[in-house]
Amino acid sequence: MYIDSHQHFWQYHPEKDAWIDKTMQAIRRDFMPSDLEPVLHANGVSGCVAVQASQSEEETSFLLECADKNPFIKAVVGWADLQGDNIKETLLRFSEHNRFRGVRHVVQGEPDDFMYRPAFRRGIEELEPLGLTYDILVFARQLPAAIDLVRRFPKQRFVLDHIAKPVISAEPDKAWADHIRILAGHDNVCCKVSGMVTEATDRTWKQEEFTPFMEVVTEAFGTDRVMYGSDWPVCLLAASYAEVINIVRAFYSEDELPKVMGKNAADFYGITAI
Template identity: 55%
Template sequence: MRIDAHQHFWNYRPDTHAWINDDMHLIQRNFLPQDLQPELERHQLDGSILVQVDQNEEENLFFIELAQQNPFIKGTVGWVDLRADNIEERLAFYKSYPVLKGFRHIVQAETDPYFLQNPAFRRGIAALGKAGYTYDILIYPHQLPAAIELVQAFPDQTFVLDHLAKPYIKQGELDQWASFIEHLAEMPNVHCKVSGMVTEANWKNWEFRNFRPFLDKVTEAFGTKRLLYGSDWPVCLVAASYANVIGICEAYFDSFSAEEKKDVMGRNAVRVYGL
């Protein structure tokens, strides 16, 4: 099964989606299943993982409804306040919806450098593990040390690093990020999405060679058993088409074995998210 492990849908609202600024005007509109399905079919993908955008629980129910109506959505990653006193109760509620596979928080937007060490947040991570949910890590490179501490504290929790931790591809800054990635990948419970790279490059003037050093590092660190292809569609559209994005991944792994390609392009996502 070939899976896009990271894509989004939304009904666009300027107030709710203020992060979509005027530089990103191409995606200042609604994006829904009928927009993505032709791309998946064109590139022979069997389905996708629909990932959180808004930090509210209403979006979880919206995603669940979309998944019920569109069988190509194989799983969803939602949001819940992991710091809430009633976190166990909220997670028990979502067990009624098996299409919801995990949760994430937009940690990259948090200004508190100790957010991932917050005792209430860590209590929520512990609750995720007990309930059998994954946790997607969405951070910037400077937050990698805190993420390393987090995954070391929860060796039995399944973590998925989104977008390679958004390395500074445009600036070509590799060394410090690479060192942190090596340490993070030492924990076998962490996986990494090969996603979100084009938006960290020069949107108007990127080349395949810009991505190779970063792909080399995550492949060396995580191995092909812990990498998951993701498009980050429609966010990627500000810098590249869907064909461009999947083309980068397929071109990089072209010389790998057939089994390794199957792992990266879907089999790992099936296993990690329990599709």
């Protein structure tokens, strides 16, 4: 069974969703479970992981409500203020919902030293005792901080989103590739093969352009720690859902696909029923 490890829902509001600027007209509207379910079905995907897109506990509650009403949403990665004084209580409250599986912060929008901050790391400390994961969303230049973070918390389960958003060009940047290999050397880290189409120049691409990047990631992490994610609906800025999933299907062998397209995400997020 296939699982999409990374997608979003939102009820669009120009202030709350200010990151969706005028160049993103295709996604400046609501995207709800009823929009995604037929798309997943058409592409042979049985379930998904809903991931936060804005920095609010209200959105986390919204995603959990979506999961309550839509069984195909198998897990929720929400947001909580990891730097807040009451972070333990907040995580305990969200953890009462059985599909709350992890936390993400949009670190790509923060200063490059954000993940070194003591307050942030105190919040990270509260995740592992509750069995919660952490999604790392960074630009390639922020990978050194991510490496230091996963080294500091060897028992915490981490997953790198969007292969750290390198610029998709003819050849992978050497610094990005080196940092991916170092990050993958920590066995508490997985990687989502996701979010690549929107990193292509002018959001135009050819399938073969992704091959060298996927080779680096797969050689580094192995097929037991890589998982497919669509990044729907953000992917619609550069590709259809079918085009995104076919990039991954075309790269991996028939033997590898069950892990990359489903088992690895299920194991990481503790998804036991499809």
